[in-house]
Amino acid sequence: MRIEIDPAGRESPWWVTIAAVVLAFGLVAVFIFFTGKDPSVVFAKMLGGAFGTTFGLTETLVKAIPLMLCGLGVSLAYRIQVWNIGAEGQFLVGAIAATAVTIYLPWLPGWATLPVMVIAGLVAGGIWGLFTALPKVWFNVNELIISLMLNYIGVLGLNYVVFGPWRDPKGMNFPGTPPFTDAQSLPVFGDSRLHFGLILALLAVVLVAVFVKSTRWGYELRLIGANPEAARHAGINLPRHIVVVMLLSGGLAGLAGMAEVSGVAHKLMYGISPGYGYTAIIVAWIARLNPFGIVVSSVLFGGLIVGGYSVQTIGLPSSISSLLQGAVLFFLIAGSILGKVRIRWN
Amino acid sequence: MDDILAVDLRRITKKFGSVVANDEVDFSVRPGEIHALLGENGAGKSTIMCMLSGVYRPTSGQIYLNNQLARIHSPKDAVKLGVGMVFQNFRLVPTLTAAENLVLGEVRPIGRTKGWMAKKTAEIEALAQKFGLGFPADRPIWQLSVGEQQRVEIVKTLYRGANLIILDEPTSVLTPGEADQLFATLLELRKERKTVILTTHKLKEVMAIADRISVMRKGKMLATLDKSATNEHEVARLMVGQDRQELKARASRPAGATILTIEDLMVPGDHGLPALDGFSMTIRQGEIVGIAGVAGNGQKELAEVLAGLRTWKRGTIRFRDDQWKGASVRQSIESGISHVPENRMKSGLAGSLGSVDNLLVKSYRSPARSRWGFLRTVGNRLWSQGLVDQFDVKTAHLDAPVHQMSGGNQQKLLFAREIHHKPHLMVAVHPTQGLDVGATDGVHNLLTGLRDEGKSVLLISEDLDELLLLSDRIVVLFGGKSMGEVTRDTADRERLGLWMAGVL
Numbered sequence: 048m049r050i051e052i053d054p055a056g057r058e059s060p061w062w063v064t065i066a067a068v069v070l071a072f073g074l075v076a077v078f079i080f081f082t083g084k085d086p087s088v089v090f091a092k093m094l095g096g097a098f099g100t101t102f103g104l105t106e107t108l109v110k111a112i113p114l115m116l117c118g119l120g121v122s123l124a125y126r127i128q129v130w131n132i133g134a135e136g137q138f139l140v141g142a143i144a145a146t147a148v149t150i151y152l153p154w155l156p157g158w159a160t161l162p163v164m165v166i167a168g169l170v171a172g173g174i175w176g177l178f179t180a181l182p183k184v185w186f187n188v189n190e191l192i193i194s195l196m197l198n199y200i201g202v203l204g205l206n207y208v209v210f211g212p213w214r215d216p217k218g219m220n221f222p223g224t225p226p227f228t229d230a231q232s233l234p235v236f237g238d239s240r241l242h243f244g245l246i247l248a249l250l251a252v253v254l255v256a257v258f259v260k261s262t263r264w265g266y267e268l269r270l271i272g273a274n275p276e277a278a279r280h281a282g283i284n285l286p287r288h289i290v291v292v293m294l295l296s297g298g299l300a301g302l303a304g305m306a307e308v309s310g311v312a313h314k315l316m317y318g319i320s321p322g323y324g325y326t327a328i329i330v331a332w333i334a335r336l337n338p339f340g341i342v343v344s345s346v347l348f349g350g351l352i353v354g355g356y357s358v359q360t361i362g363l364p365s366s367i368s369s370l371l372q373g374a375v376l377f378f379l380i381a382g383s384i385l386g387k388v389r390i391r392w393n
Numbered sequence: 394m395d396d397i398l399a400v401d402l403r404r405i406t407k408k409f410g411s412v413v414a415n416d417e418v419d420f421s422v423r424p425g426e427i428h429a430l431l432g433e434n435g436a437g438k439s440t441i442m443c444m445l446s447g448v449y450r451p452t453s454g455q456i457y458l459n460n461q462l463a464r465i466h467s468p469k470d471a472v473k474l475g476v477g478m479v480f481q482n483f484r485l486v487p488t489l490t491a492a493e494n495l496v497l498g499e500v501r502p503i504g505r506t507k508g509w510m511a512k513k514t515a516e517i518e519a520l521a522q523k524f525g526l527g528f529p530a531d532r533p534i535w536q537l538s539v540g541e542q543q544r545v546e547i548v549k550t551l552y553r554g555a556n557l558i559i560l561d562e563p564t565s566v567l568t569p570g571e572a573d574q575l576f577a578t579l580l581e582l583r584k585e586r587k588t589v590i591l592t593t594h595k596l597k598e599v600m601a602i603a604d605r606i607s608v609m610r611k612g613k614m615l616a617t618l619d620k621s622a623t624n625e626h627e628v629a630r631l632m633v634g635q636d637r638q639e640l641k642a643r644a645s646r647p648a649g650a651t652i653l654t655i656e657d658l659m660v661p662g663d664h665g666l667p668a669l670d671g672f673s674m675t676i677r678q679g680e681i682v683g684i685a686g687v688a689g690n691g692q693k694e695l696a697e698v699l700a701g702l703r704t705w706k707r708g709t710i711r712f713r714d715d716q717w718k719g720a721s722v723r724q725s726i727e728s729g730i731s732h733v734p735e736n737r738m739k740s741g742l743a744g745s746l747g748s749v750d751n752l753l754v755k756s757y758r759s760p761a762r763s764r765w766g767f768l769r770t771v772g773n774r775l776w777s778q779g780l781v782d783q784f785d786v787k788t789a790h791l792d793a794p795v796h797q798m799s800g801g802n803q804q805k806l807l808f809a810r811e812i813h814h815k816p817h818l819m820v821a822v823h824p825t826q827g828l829d830v831g832a833t834d835g836v837h838n839l840l841t842g843l844r845d846e847g848k849s850v851l852l853i854s855e856d857l858d859e860l861l862l863l864s865d866r867i868v869v870l871f872g873g874k875s876m877g878e879v880t881r882d883t884a885d886r887e888r889l890g891l892w893m894a895g896v897l
Contacts, residue, residue: 261770263763269750273743279702280732280740281754282722 063382064333071374078370082363089358089367096357097350103357105239109311111349113138113303113320115248117327118345119255120172120299122336123292126259127271131293133179133194134300135324136201137172141301142308143205144171146224146315149231150213157230164231164305165247172301173294175201180293184286190293198324209317223316233310244306249342251299256338268292300324321352329376348372397460399424399557399588400445405454407440414440416612417454422557422605424459425586427579429599431632432609433687433855438592441609442559445590446478447471458557477550478559481566483542487535491528491545492517495552521548524581539664540571547578551587558582560591564598565689566664576602594687596625596894608632625896626887633857633890648865649678652849653699653818658708660694660873668694670873672708676818681840681850683864685857686893691873692853693735696822699851700732701725713817726755731816733807733824735853737800741807744796748788749777751795752810784809801832808839819843822853837863857889871895 076086097107117134124131144167148160155163178197182188206222215225233243259265271278271288279285303323308315330348334340355368400422407415415437422428430438443449444456447468456463458474465471471478485494492514514530521527526548528541537545543563550558564572579589579602593599599606600620607617608631615631653676662668669691676682684692697703698710701722710717712728725732734740742751753773756762762773777791786805788798795803804824811819821840825833840850840863854860860867861884869876869892876892879885891897 261768262766263757263768264766266750266753266757266768269746270743270754273745273750274740276740277743277754280700280722280734282701282726 060386061335063386064335064379067378067382068333068375070378071371074374074378075367075371079363079367084361084363089361089363092358092361093351093354093368097354101239103353105236105241106353107346107349108245109240109242109349110352111345112242112244112248112310113307113323114327114330114345114348115341116244116251116303116306117300117324118330118334118341119248119251119338120296120303121327122331122334122338122341123255123259123268123299124296125331125336126268127288127292128275129180129183129289129292129296130191131176131179131194131296132191132328133175133197133297133324134303134327135320135322136194136198137175137297137300138304138307138320138324139198139201139205140175141168141172141304142315142319143201143208143304144168144301145305146208146213146308149227150224160230161233161309164309165302168301168303168305169298170301172304173298175301176293176295176297177290179297180290184289205315205319206317209315213315215314221316224314227309227313231309232313233306235310240311242306242310244303244310247302247306251302252338252342259338300327326352326372329372329379332379333375397424398422398457399426399459400590401457401460402441402444403455403457405441405444405451405456407437407444407449408452413612415444415451418609418612418614420607420614421617422588422590424556424588425583426604427583427589427591427602429603429606430590430592430609431594431596431599431606431628432592433594433632433857436609437612438609439561442478442561442590442592445471445476445557445559447476472553472555475554475556476559477553477555477557479543479546479550479561479563481561481563483546485534485542485545488533490531490533491537491548492530494534494545495549517548517552520551524548524551524578524585526578538571539566540568540574543567543571543575544578555587557588557590560589562592562594562689564593564595568666572598594894596628596891596896599628600625610634625891625894629890629894629896630887632894633886648680649847651675651677652713653851654709654711656709656711658698658705658710660691660698660703660705662691662694667706668873669698669705672870672873672875674868674875674878676849676851678817678849679844679847680865681844681852681863683860683867684851684853684870685860685867685889686855686870688855690870692822692870694873695870696732696735696820696851696853699725699730699818699820700734701730726814729815729817731755731811731814731819733804733811733819733821735822735826737803737807738796742795742803745794747790747792747794748781748786748806749773749791751806752777752780752813755810755814780809780813781806800827801835804828804832804836808836812839812843816843816848818849818851820851820853823855824852825854825856825859833859857886861886869893 072090079086079089096103098104117138121131121134145164148164148167152163175197179190179194182193183190209222209224213224215223235242259268267278267283267288270281271283271285275285307319312319326348330341330344334344351368351371355365358367359365398421402418402420405415405418406413418437418441420441430441432438440449444451445465447465447470450466456465463474465474492510495517496513518530526544528537528544534542534545547558563575567575582589603620605617605619606623606628608615608628610632656673658669658672659667660669672691684695686692694703698705698720701720701724704720715728738744753762757768763769774791781788781791784805786809787802795806824836828836840852843850852860852863864881866878866880867884867889868878869889871892872895876897879889
């Protein structure tokens with residue numbers, strides 16, 4: 048028996064994704080078993096909490112919105128093999144910029160407030176993306192490192208404004224800004240917490256899907272992603288594409304940040320993101336960068352987060368859902384690497 | 394003559410799948426000699442070297458080292474048996490110093506690291522000094538010149554106890570001064586009774602330094618000659634082959650107006666040294682101009698300049714009525730130059746994409762293929778199907794990834810794309826490499842077809858037979874310069890062979 052690496056590196060079949068999810072649940076089941084609980088009960092609780100009630104379902108969708116937007120953002124970058132892991136920072140600066148509109152431009156007429164906040168979030172996230180793209184194209188700096196480091200700058204920037212200049216004087220020392228007015232908040236559906244950001248996110252999904260599939264720009268991205276050298280031979284300007292894609296990638300994450308402060312928290316506060324920008328990386332990969340797949344995977348991971356809260360009632364920490372996320376990513380990566388390995392009998 | 398042979402290959406055959414790289418090769422090297430292994434690209438030299446250094450194992454046949462049957466199953470075995478190999482692209486860690494690179498993998502005694510390293514450095518420096526191989530042992534590799542890095546590689550083999558040192562194209566990356574220094578080193582090694590095997594295509598170097606010369610061609614060992622008993626002409630004749638088969642020279646029409654003029658072109662290569670230097674040529678409408686030469690003499694750079702992928706430092710390029718100001722792929726495509734690159738899967742096609750996306754590469758910007766930034770999806774599929782049918786590309790369906798196709802079909806697809814683009818000039822680099830006879834014929838017909846339509850073709854190939862078959866004129870490149878030019882009627886293999894080896 049010999050084990051060989053297939054140099055052609057064929058894409059692994061679709062069922063590898065499903066298998067990765069199943070194996071991840073299997074692995075976490077073992078962990079749960081050793082805590083003395085019945086895994087099937089815990090999983091049933093998670094499933095029921097996330098999808099079983101109207102409240103759970105809307106909460107799941109609320110969590111899915113930032114995941115969808117950030118996942119869509121990073122997927123654009125991954126299409127051309129730019130490894131943007133900075134969605135977290137881009138999300139945060141988008142949230143900060145949208146909040147800045149409420150702090151510094153309170154006189155804006157009501158109808159203009161939300162559009163300006165949307166633009167602020169998009170632009171701030173896009174600029175954060177540029178901070179990754181420009182050093183990469185100018186000095187060939189590794190985007191993984193810059194985008195990751197920029198996340199910490201984003202977190203510290205957030206902490207500075209909510210503990211410092213923007214802190215609500217009436218907020219009992221809670222690190223957060225004053226609550227947004229109605230004009231600064233995205234409308235919600237009925238009496239749920241589900242907000243208009245879902246429409247924005249779905250709109251972004253459709254736009255990205257159309258653009259990457261049917262435009263010249265999308266074709267250029269496809270060619271760069273499949274073979275950058277062939278793209279160069281076609282006269283495609285790779286640096287310009289990296290800049291534009293990072294601008295959009297960061298912009299989408301920034302929009303997610305705007306939607307989160309304006310639609311859910313109604314203020315900017317400490318710890319506004321439970322790691323949406325990082326989870327979005329898994330969301331994008333599990334969907335194989337397919338925009339509509341990202342809708343499905345972000346709802347799945349939104350459900351994981353909400354399900355994680357509901358298992359707290361039976362005495363398990365909500366980090367069970369982090370465990371599951373990590374396990375899914377682990378098996379997904381293992382699957383794509385092992386997919387290139389061939390075992391031959393001779 | 395010694396009874397002991399440093400190297401003795403007996404009836405070595407090496408197959409890669411159905412390709413026979415070495416066909417019952419006998420090859421022997423005496424101890425303490427400098428032995429040059431000559432041959433065109435693909436003659437099988439590298440395969441022999443790789444078998445000696447444990448990278449490949451022969452399919453059949455035996456290797457004897459110092460009259461002992463040698464079992465070389467890995468590079469480690471080769472080192473143990475005293476075989477050291479200096480590859481063309483060096484195997485050094487750029488951030489480590491020369492000394493650190495040499496001791497890499499050795500167990501370092503705990504607790505006295507600094508003293509141990511100093512001792513090793515001194516040992517290495519002494520060894521280097523002995524053979525006149527100076528380099529700063531305590532500076533990181535990336536700070537050293539290419540010549541110095543090569544010396545590190547040579548000392549590495551000596552440090553590991555090599556008695557047989559194999560050098561693959563050692564002068565290809567060196568400046569002339571560095572090359573002279575290398576030859577002095579090789580003579581020094583011979584004085585110490587080390588055995589040296591080197592491959593090169595530069596005949597002058599071979600005649601200057603080698604004791605004996607072995608010539609390979611198409612996987613076979615043709616002859617081993619004593620340098621004193623031969624001359625450049627004989628060696629060149631052996632290299633390019635004497636078999637004057639009747640060439641089905643394809644009828645050509647008189648060529649038209651000049652379409653491309655290159656004057657005094659200087660193009661820096663990847664290492665910064667000039668790859669083309671003072672190169673001039675012209676191409677006229679309706680002719681196929683062949684570029685002959687051994688790989689690495691500037692052919693790749695010439696093709697890249699014409700495709701707009703590489704800039705030049707000096708000289709002028711005039712294509713049709715435009716004087717080019719700088720390199721631009723778009724300019725090159727739009728002015729009507731097609732490019733069939735050397736490695737179709739590396740730079741020509743995107744393997745994971747289907748036929749439609751691969752056919753669109755050069756034309757997706759045109760109004761026929763896209764409108765207002767949107768691709769004409771349906772129209773493009775019909776258009777692709779038409780091209781696939783016209784060029785007889787065999788594919789499961791239009792969306793099947795092209796890496797699943799055979800090499801011949803990939804090349805057909807590539808030609809379909811490049812010919813559809815209605816080029817005034819087609820630059821084809823090794824267009825039949827790796828293709829079977831039928832597919833090769835197909836490519837030849839496409840190229841002559843273009844010429845018969847009054848288009849021009851620049852054909853870069855290492856296969857002299859192919860060049861003689863198709864070209865109206867042949868220009869020989871050596872060391873970035875044109876060695877000379879022959880027309881179809883005055884073509885003479887021996888002269889071409891000498892030019893290719895750098896002898897005027």
